[in-house]
Amino acid sequence: MDTGLSGKVIVITGGSTGFGRGIAVRMAGEGAKVVVGDVRETANPDGFDERPELTTVQLIRQNGGEALFAPCDVTKRHEVANLVRTAVERFGRLDVMVNNAGIYRGGKLLHEFEEADLDVCFDVNVRGSFLGAQEAIKVFLRQGRGGNIINLVSTAGLQGHPKQSVYNISKGAQANLTRCLAIEYGREGIRVNGICPTYAKTALTRAFVDDKTFDAMFVESIPLKRWGEISDIADLAVFLASERSSYIHGALIRIDGGETLCRYSV
Numbered sequence: 001m002d003t004g005l006s007g008k009v010i011v012i013t014g015g016s017t018g019f020g021r022g023i024a025v026r027m028a029g030e031g032a033k034v035v036v037g038d039v040r041e042t043a044n045p046d047g048f049d050e051r052p053e054l055t056t057v058q059l060i061r062q063n064g065g066e067a068l069f070a071p072c073d074v075t076k077r078h079e080v081a082n083l084v085r086t087a088v089e090r091f092g093r094l095d096v097m098v099n100n101a102g103i104y105r106g107g108k109l110l111h112e113f114e115e116a117d118l119d120v121c122f123d124v125n126v127r128g129s130f131l132g133a134q135e136a137i138k139v140f141l142r143q144g145r146g147g148n149i150i151n152l153v154s155t156a157g158l159q160g161h162p163k164q165s166v167y168n169i170s171k172g173a174q175a176n177l178t179r180c181l182a183i184e185y186g187r188e189g190i191r192v193n194g195i196c197p198t199y200a201k202t203a204l205t206r207a208f209v210d211d212k213t214f215d216a217m218f219v220e221s222i223p224l225k226r227w228g229e230i231s232d233i234a235d236l237a238v239f240l241a242s243e244r245s246s247y248i249h250g251a252l253i254r255i256d257g258g259e260t261l262c263r264y265s266v
């Protein structure tokens with residue numbers, strides 16, 4: 001499939017490890033110029049990343065691609081603005097913004113959560129995507145040739161799950177942010193979509209992967225009988241960034257091995 005991503009400029013938040021890193025490497029492999037923003041530059045050693053001893057930028061360059069790292073805490077407006085500005089100054093334009101940075105809080109009933117859990121989940125997951133979208137849209141409108149925003153949401157943004165209300169309501173907000181942006185900016189040729197994975201193997205889910213009881217129960221509940229992998233999410237992100245998906249807009253795409261189709265699998 002010709003993705004048409006060659007020469008496109010792509011900003012990815014949280015791109016040092018996990019989904020963001022996988023997406024960055026795949027898009028750079030398609031010829032895109034990638035700017036990675038993250039609070040850390042190295043891969044999280046608890047993750048499941050390819051060549052974790054290399055930073056994302058080192059891995060991309062080793063593969064012959066073009067990439068830059070810009071330190072960025074997505075909860076801070078000036079750092080997000082700087083990330084987007086870096087892409088435009090160094091590569092001359094912005095084509096795709098991937099709001100991927102996110103954190104998880106769970107394992108408690110609603111009344112057991114601290115307000116600090118709510119604050120941090122909203123700051124990173126909601127404010128981070130909001131700021132990323134705002135800064136990207138300003139550039140897209142100035143450039144006048146449309147744009148593309150991809151939000152890393154979750155099946156947690158589409159339904160309730162026990163003992164993760166704080167995470168779920170932040171992901172629900174991201175899902176509605178995706179819808180609102182799609183409605184407001186479609187006329188400008190700015191496409192906006194959300195990727196909604198179930199649990200996939202990254203540092204974020206390490207504790208679940210290592211829990212043998214959870215692992216067995218989870219795999220059994222998935223019609224495809226396996227965990228999601230970083231490459232599954234990267235493939236979908238490449239498709240959504242490409243013109244091959246040019247009429248997909250405002251979609252919240254479940255990527256979950258069929259999990260959300262049924263309560264029990266066979």
Ligand SMILES: NC(=O)c1ccc[n+]([C@@H]2O[C@H](COP(=O)([O-])OP(=O)(O)OC[C@H]3O[C@@H](n4cnc5c(N)ncnc54)[C@H](O)[C@@H]3O)[C@@H](O)[C@H]2O)c1
Pocket residue numbers: 013014015016017018019020037038039040044047072073074075100101102103104124128152153154155196197198199200201202203204205
């Ligand atoms: N792994 C899953 O099962 C799963 C499922 C559904 C949705 N998601 C979502 O996918 C996205 C990526 O998750 P992941 O599993 O790759 O997580 P991860 O923990 O492996 O990677 C997250 C990355 O985001 C960065 N980050 C965290 N806070 C940041 C901040 N304030 N500013 C900038 N960067 C920050 C981290 O340093 C890290 O590099 C998140 O939005 C997550 O909610 C993950």
